[in-house]
Every structure is written in C-alpha cells, then in structure tokens.
Amino acid sequence: MFRRRSLLLITFIAIIFFLSGCQFKTFQQVPDQDSVIAVANVRESSVSFINIETGEQLAKWKLEVSFTRVLLMPDNKTLMIYGRQNPDVTFINMSTGKLKQWKLGEGISNAVLSADQKMIYFAERNMNKVLFYDLEGEKKGEVEVGESPYTMIPTPDYQSLIVYHLNGASLSIIDLKTLKVKTTLTTNDNPMGGLYIAQTNELWVGGHGAGAEPEQNISVFSLSNGQKKREFPAQVMPVDFLTMDDKNAFVLSHGNNTLYRFDIPTGNETGRLHLGANPLGLAAGKKMLYVSSYDSNQVFEVDPVTLKVTNTFNVGSGRLQIVVREGVGT
Amino acid sequence: MKGITLNLSKKIILLVSFGIIFTLVVSYALTQYLYENFYVHNVEESLNQQGKNIAKEYKGGPITPEFINKVEDYDRIAEGDIFVTENPRELGACLPFDVDYQALITDEERNRLLIGESVTKQGYEPRFDRQVMAVIVPLLDQKQLNGVVYLYLPLSSITEAFNEVRYILLFMGLLFINIALIIGKRLVNRITGPLRRMEHVARQLALGNFNEKVEVTSRDEIGNLGAALNHMSTALEEVDQRRRDFLANVSHDLRTPLSYIKGYSEAMIEGVVTEEEQKKKYLRLIHREAGRLQRLVHDLLDLAQLEGDSYPLNLMPLSLAQLIEDTMGKYEPFLQEKKIGLILDLDFDVIVFADEDRLEQVITNIVDNAIRYSPENGELKMVLTQRNNTCTLTISDTGEGIPPEELQRLGERFYRVDKSRTRKKGGSGLGLSIVKQIVFLHKGTIHIDSVLGKGTDVSVTLPLYDVNVAD
Ligand SMILES: Nc1ncnc2c1ncn2[C@@H]1O[C@H](COP(=O)(O)OP(=O)(O)OP(=O)(O)O)[C@@H](O)[C@H]1O
Ligand SMILES: [Mg+2]
Numbered sequence: 001m002f003r004r005r006s007l008l009l010i011t012f013i014a015i016i017f018f019l020s021g022c023q024f025k026t027f028q029q030v031p032d033q034d035s036v037i038a039v040a041n042v043r044e045s046s047v048s049f050i051n052i053e054t055g056e057q058l059a060k061w062k063l064e065v066s067f068t069r070v071l072l073m074p075d076n077k078t079l080m081i082y083g084r085q086n087p088d089v090t091f092i093n094m095s096t097g098k099l100k101q102w103k104l105g106e107g108i109s110n111a112v113l114s115a116d117q118k119m120i121y122f123a124e125r126n127m128n129k130v131l132f133y134d135l136e137g138e139k140k141g142e143v144e145v146g147e148s149p150y151t152m153i154p155t156p157d158y159q160s161l162i163v164y165h166l167n168g169a170s171l172s173i174i175d176l177k178t179l180k181v182k183t184t185l186t187t188n189d190n191p192m193g194g195l196y197i198a199q200t201n202e203l204w205v206g207g208h209g210a211g212a213e214p215e216q217n218i219s220v221f222s223l224s225n226g227q228k229k230r231e232f233p234a235q236v237m238p239v240d241f242l243t244m245d246d247k248n249a250f251v252l253s254h255g256n257n258t259l260y261r262f263d264i265p266t267g268n269e270t271g272r273l274h275l276g277a278n279p280l281g282l283a284a285g286k287k288m289l290y291v292s293s294y295d296s297n298q299v300f301e302v303d304p305v306t307l308k309v310t311n312t313f314n315v316g317s318g319r320l321q322i323v324v325r326e327g328v329g330t
Numbered sequence: 331m332k333g334i335t336l337n338l339s340k341k342i343i344l345l346v347s348f349g350i351i352f353t354l355v356v357s358y359a360l361t362q363y364l365y366e367n368f369y370v371h372n373v374e375e376s377l378n379q380q381g382k383n384i385a386k387e388y389k390g391g392p393i394t395p396e397f398i399n400k401v402e403d404y405d406r407i408a409e410g411d412i413f414v415t416e417n418p419r420e421l422g423a424c425l426p427f428d429v430d431y432q433a434l435i436t437d438e439e440r441n442r443l444l445i446g447e448s449v450t451k452q453g454y455e456p457r458f459d460r461q462v463m464a465v466i467v468p469l470l471d472q473k474q475l476n477g478v479v480y481l482y483l484p485l486s487s488i489t490e491a492f493n494e495v496r497y498i499l500l501f502m503g504l505l506f507i508n509i510a511l512i513i514g515k516r517l518v519n520r521i522t523g524p525l526r527r528m529e530h531v532a533r534q535l536a537l538g539n540f541n542e543k544v545e546v547t548s549r550d551e552i553g554n555l556g557a558a559l560n561h562m563s564t565a566l567e568e569v570d571q572r573r574r575d576f577l578a579n580v581s582h583d584l585r586t587p588l589s590y591i592k593g594y595s596e597a598m599i600e601g602v603v604t605e606e607e608q609k610k611k612y613l614r615l616i617h618r619e620a621g622r623l624q625r626l627v628h629d630l631l632d633l634a635q636l637e638g639d640s641y642p643l644n645l646m647p648l649s650l651a652q653l654i655e656d657t658m659g660k661y662e663p664f665l666q667e668k669k670i671g672l673i674l675d676l677d678f679d680v681i682v683f684a685d686e687d688r689l690e691q692v693i694t695n696i697v698d699n700a701i702r703y704s705p706e707n708g709e710l711k712m713v714l715t716q717r718n719n720t721c722t723l724t725i726s727d728t729g730e731g732i733p734p735e736e737l738q739r740l741g742e743r744f745y746r747v748d749k750s751r752t753r754k755k756g757g758s759g760l761g762l763s764i765v766k767q768i769v770f771l772h773k774g775t776i777h778i779d780s781v782l783g784k785g786t787d788v789s790v791t792l793p794l795y796d797v798n799v800a801d
C-alpha cells in the first residue's frame with residue numbers, strides 16, 4: 001500500500017518534470033573558441049554545428065517547432081531562429097545553451113542586422129511590413145512595403161534599407177531617418193538576393209524569374225537615379241550574393257547549381273563552379289566560402305581564389321541556409 | 331410493427347428484390363473495383379513503363395535539345411501526352427522560399443523524385459485544368475534533379491472507355507431485375523397459391539363443410555401439408571359422422587323405452603285397464619323399460635368415465651381363475667334356463683394386477699353376449715392359459731356367430747350386428763365398447779374370432795402380475 005503510493009508519487013513527479021522539461025530545455029553548448037558553421041536543416045527542424053577546421057559535428061539542436069532561417073547576433077554567440085509559421089523568434093546562446101523568445105507573431109520570413117549592428121530588421125510577410133526592433137526586443141517602428149518583403153539590404157551609410165518584394169516585381173527603399181518608403185523601383189519578377197556596391201551606388205538584383213521563365217540575369221540599378229543600367233547573365237536563378245572584399249562578388253544560382261565569381265567594377269565573370277543539388281545557402285568565413293545544398297544534404301567548403309571544393313560535410317536534411325561563426329580562438 | 335402487416339407473398343417479393351438489388355450493387359461495386367484495379371492500374375503501369383523507357387535514354391548532365399526532340403517524337407505516337415521539363419521553376423527548386431508560383435510538382439513529390447521514385451497521381455491538375463492520371467519520372471544525375479518526364483492522360487478518356495461497359499451493365503442489370511421479378515412472382519404464387527387454398531379449406535372445415543379438398547400437386551413440404559390437411563378433413567368428417575350416429579342411437583335408445591313407459595302409464599291413468607291382472611302386467615312392462623333405461627344410462631356413464639383421461643383403477647393382484655369361477659356362479663340359473671353347458675379349463679396360477687370389479691364387468695359383458703346370441707342347448711367354454719408374461723382368457727360359444735365383415739367394427743359404441751333394434755335380442759351395443767376400454771386400461775388386448783352359424787371366440791390377453799415390477 002505504502003509502496004504503491006510512493007510509486008505513484010514518483011511517476012507524478014516524473015510527469016511534472018517531463019512536462020516542464022520543455023520550458024527549461026537547454027541545448028548542447030558550442031565552445032566559444034571554435035569556428036563553426038551553423039546549418040539550418042529545415043526539413044528535420046534542426047541546426048547542426050560543424051567545426052570548420054576538423055569537419056566534426058560539435059552539436060545538433062533539435063527544435064520542436066518548424067523554422068526556416070537563422071541569424072547570428074552581433075555578440076557572435078547567439079543564434080536567432082525563426083520561421084514564417086512560427087509566432088516566436090527564438091534566441092539560443094551557443095556558449096550556454098540557454099533559450100529566450102520574443103513574441104512577434106507569425107509571418108516573419110527574413111531578418112537581417114542593421115549596418116551598425118544595433119537593430120534587427122524583420123520582413124513580415126502576412127501584413128507586408130518591415131519591423132524594426134532593437135537588440136533588447138523593443139519595437140522601434142514599422143513600415144508598410146509591397147507584397148511579400150523578403151530580401152533586405154541595409155546600405156553602409158546607415159541611411160537606407162532596400163527591401164525586395166519577393167512575390168512582386170519591385171523593391172522599396174526605406175529612409176531610415178523618417179521610416180518612410182522614399183523610392184520604389186521596378187525589377188524583374190520574383191526578385192531575390194543582391195548586392196549594394198557602395199563605390200558606384202549600384203544595386204545588383206537577382207531573382208527567381210517570371211512565371212515559368214527562370215531568371216537568367218543579374219540586373220544592375222543605379223540608386224542615384226533609380227534607373228536600370230544594365231544586366232549580365234548568371235544562369236539560372238541567382239538568389240544568393242556575397243562579397244569578401246571590394247573586388248569580387250560571389251553569386252549562387254540555384255537553378256543550375258552554379259557558383260559564379262564576378263569582378264565587381266565590370267560585372268565580368270571571373271570563374272564558376274558547379275556543385276551540389278539545388279544549392280540554396282551561401283556564407284563566408286574569414287578565408288573560405290560555404291555553400292549548402294538543399295537536395296543532397298551537403299555543405300561544401302569552397303576556396304574563393306581557386307573556386308575549388310576543398311571540403312564536403314554531410315549532416316541533416318534540407319539545408320536551406322548556413323551562417324559562419326568565427327571562433328574567438330582563431 | 332403495428333402499422334404495416336405484409337402478407338407472405340409481399341414479404342418474399344420484398345426479400346427477392348432486396349436480394350437482387352444487393353447482388354446488383356455488389357456486382358457494380360465489383361466491376362468498379364476491377365476497373366480501378368485492372369484498367370486504371372494498367373494505364374498507370376503503361377505510363378510508368380513508357381516513362382521509365384524514356385528516362386533510360388537520359389545519360390546524366392543537362393537535358394539536351396536532342397533528348398527533348400526524342401521525347402516530342404515519342405509523344406506523337408504515344409497514347410498519352412508526354413513532355414520533358416528541365417525548368418528548375420517547374421521542378422519546384424524555389425519551393426523552399428515560398429515563392430508564389432505554382433510549380434508542376436509539389437515539395438513532397440519533389441522529395442520522392444529526388445530519391446529516384448517516380449510519382450503517380452490521379453485527380454484534378456490545375457496546370458491542365460482537368461482530371462488526369464499522371465506519372466512523373468525523375469531525370470536524376472546523382473542528387474541533381476535535372477528534369478522530369480511528365481506523362482499524363484485525361485481521366486475522361488479512361489472513363490469513356492469504361493462508359494460503354496457501364497451502359498451495357500446498366501441495361502443488363504435492368505433486364506435482370508425484370509426477369510428476376512417475373513420469375514420471382516411466379517415462384518411466389520406457386521408457393522402461396524396452395525397456401526391460400528389451404529386457408530380456404532381450413533375455414534370451410536371450421537364451418538363443417540368437409541367436401542372441399544386441397545389439390546395436392548407437389549411432393550414437397552407444401553404438398554405434404556395439403557395431404558395432411560385432406561387427411562384431417564376426412565378424419566374430422568368421420569368423427570362428425572360418428573357423433574351424429576351416436577346422438578341418433580342415444581336418442582333412439584332413449585325414446586323407445588320412454589314411449590313404452592309413457593304409453594302404459596297413460597293407459598293406466600286414464601283407466602283404460604281395469605283388470606287387476608292387466609294392471610300388474612303393465613306395471614311390469616313399465617318396470618322393465620325403466621330398468622332398460624337405467625342400464626343404458628349406467629353404461630353410457632361408465633363408458634364416458636372409462637374414456638376419460640384418468641379413470642382411477644383400483645388395482646390389486648388377484649387370481650383370475652378364482653374371479654371367473656365366482657362370476658360364473660351367478661350365471662347358473664341363466665345357463666340352466668337356456669340349457670347351455672359350461673366348460674371351465676382354468677389355470678389357477680394366473681395372477682393379474684387388476685381392478686376386480688372392472689374385470690368382472692369384462693367377463694360379464696362377454697358372457698352376456700355369448701348367452702344372448704346363442705340358441706338353446708349350446709355350449710359355453712372358458713379357457714385360461716398363461717404364456718410368457720401374459721395370460722389369455724378365451725370365451726367360446728356355439729352361437730349364431732358374426733359375419734367376418736362386421737368383426738372389424740365390433741366395439742364401436744352402439745354398434746350392433748343386428749341393426750334392426752328388435753327388443754328380443756335387445757342390447758344397446760355398448761357392452762363390447764366397455765370391455766375394450768377396460769382391457770385397454772389394463773394394458774391388455776382383445777381379439778374376436780367368429781364363424782357365422784358356428785360360434786364365436788372372444789380372447790382377452792392381459793399382462794401377468796410381475797412381483798418385481800409391482801414392488
Ligand atoms: N357371442 C356373440 N355371438 C354373436 N354375436 C355377438 C356376440 N357378441 C356380440 N355379438 C354381436 O355384437 C354386437 C355388439 O355386442 P355388444 O355386447 O357390444 O352389444 P349388445 O350385446 O347388443 O348390447 P349390450 O351388451 O350393451 O346390452 C351385438 O349386438 C351382437 O350382434
Ligand atoms: Mg352385450
């Protein structure tokens with residue numbers, strides 16, 4: 001009789017513990033000194049951390065909710081995890097494994113840090129708005145833009161934020177002083193990805209293409225007059241852009257699995273590399289480029305000079321995006 | 331239950347209809363199933379095979395215009411529509427970004443294609459704005475989905491092929507229903523017709539009309555029922571006849587002595603008779619007839635009691651030979667009067683378990699007959715023997731005998747060989763009935779043998795007293 005009651009008690013405590021376990025859940029820690037790439041495996045809702053030097057998987061966070069993207073915070077330790085279907089934006093500290101959340105509501109499709117790294121811009125797709133938050137989670141404002149804001153590029157002069165309308169054919173330029181849209185430019189259909197070239201005040205715009213026609217080119221706009229200056233080929237569907245210096249731009253075209261290197265001033269192609277299957281994520285470390293392949297569950301390490309794959313990592317399923325966190329030790 | 335009462339034929343018709351409809355529905359479902367399983371499966375299989383054959387031509391790398399041309403050639407001769415697409419937008423490469431574009435395939439289909447499976451689907455396809463059966467075969471170069479072969483067939487063309495069969499099936503079904511209903515109705519009539527006839531006959535029987543008979547046409551249960559009903563009708567008719575006879579007999583036998591009594595007493599009351607001698611004679615006659623009436627009523631009562639379900643027999647072991655001797659003692663004067671010699675041959679070991687008074691009644695009735703229906707100077711012989719577990723008493727006379735054709739009916743109430751009820755040999759015809767009944771109650775049997783003009787043997791066989799059983 002007595003034993004049965006104590007058994008019941010233990011079970012009860014175990015259940016309580018189990019239920020509340022979700023609340024206090026901490027994640028596997030990632031040592032501060034290690035340089036890692038964090039890979040968002042959206043099909044299995046996990047984030048894998050791979051040591052760049054050793055290729056070893058340091059940690060894998062299995063999340064209970066679905067998400068699509070991650071963002072590395074300015075502290076170089078906290079990873080923000082979010083998704084369109086998820087009302088919460090989740091922050092997980094890599095060195096402590098602790099979790100905190102902001103309630104922003106559903107519809108967050110993309111997030112970027114401001115040029116001065118003091119703000120987070122959220123693209124909110126359900127209401128077609130851009131939301132401005134400081135790092136403490138305090139809302140500083142919002143701006144209504146065109147349909148389905150996605151790609152956001154803050155200009156380095158802190159003056160403007162360029163926002164693409166993914167399901168339209170235009171982009172808005174928001175004046176960060178007044179928090180108003182100051183210009184709207186017409187682009188190709190389904191624009192995504194791009195580069196702001198400060199020297200020439202130019203904007204490169206990539207995209208998916210119109211209807212059944214996949215995008216073949218990168219369009220170059222002059223932000224001085226808002227005119228499209230030219231376009232040059234980057235087949236097929238260039239959606240991910242990156243620079244490591246003033247000279248070279250790297251563009252990932254997911255339609256034909258190609259990584260291009262362009263000379264920034266001229267827009268001439270200086271190299272290309274075929275890799276992966278439907279590669280969707282591009283990120284840069286100090287020395288190397290990293291490309292995630294959505295269909296083949298791989299991450300490639302690419303030398304930006306030789307444009308050769310120097311390493312391949314296999315983990316997780318459906319990698320949409322990668323971010324690189326350089327460790328303090330290196 | 332209260333509302334509807336269906337007669338048998340309606341019930342059977344209903345049952346048959348249900349059966350037919352059920353069968354039809356099941357067979358329709360079955361053909362649908364077969365259609366689904368074989369025809370549609372067949373089309374699917376052939377599309378799949380074609381797709382696989384085309385996909386085999388693909389050797390990796392980007393899709394070449396030659397390959398597309400080849401497929402277009404193939405499309406011209408093939409049954410369905412076939413095309414190849416290498417367009418990454420159609421292949422759903424942008425699906426992870428939630429771009430507003432309806433790709434040719436869904437994310438889930440893409441995942442299956444990526445692992446080399448071909449996708450089969452059936453249903454509405456917004457791209458073609460109609461119902462189709464489609465097979466998608468991946469063109470994979472390792473992990474890269476470089477294109478798909480898309481084969482489809484409008485579903486209507488598949489269903490059209492089946493429509494013809496459907497009409498034939500429908501027509502056949504209706505025909506089948508009609509034929510089955512007609513046959514069913516005939517069958518039901520064959521069953522219920524005789525039943526209705528029987529109902530009619532039974533009602534007529536209740537009214538006392540025994541002339542109506544059921545026509546027995548079959549040798550099945552219903553035929554047998556008809557035959558049984560006919561048999562019952564005949565039996566009832568006989569019973570009824572006997573009841574009438576009985577009543578006629580009783581009333582006749584009562585009326586005759588009554589009219590004597592009435593006549594003589596009237597004569598005396600009105601003073602028609604004056605002589606003392608004459609008056610005495612009349613009184614004797616009245617007394618005799620009253621005695622006759624008394625006997626008749628007594629016999630009838632006896633019989634009614636004996637035929638009842640539980641007549642209480644006062645059973646005890648007794649010596650049958652002793653009983654016979656004692657009884658015959660009382661007959662001495664009558665035998666002498668008729669100059670009849672008595673011969674007794676009795677086995678004194680015979681013990682029966684019986685009601686003494688009743689058994690005496692048996693002997694008396696039989697001996698009465700023997701004396702009554704014998705002329706003077708006859709001989710009466712009584713033999714008692716035992717054999718196995720039974721004993722037999724045979725009473726033989728040298729009287730007038732009974733014609734053989736009458737033997738059968740002796741023992742029926744009021745049955746007499748001499749139907750003219752002369753008062754001379756005037757029995758009422760109940761004696762043997764009573765004997766029969768008593769013997770029956772004692773689990774014995776009775777047998778009458780007779781030669782006309784020579785004499786009659788009446789044998790009564792009774793079970794012997796069994797000490798073991800009785801105790
Ligand atoms: N021993 C016999 N010899 C010839 N006929 C006989 C003999 N016994 C019976 N019968 C015939 O059988 C008939 C029936 O006999 P049963 O004893 O039943 O009636 P009964 O003698 O006529 O009248 P009851 O006995 O009631 O006074 C008689 O009427 C007679 O015709
Ligand atoms: Mg008699």
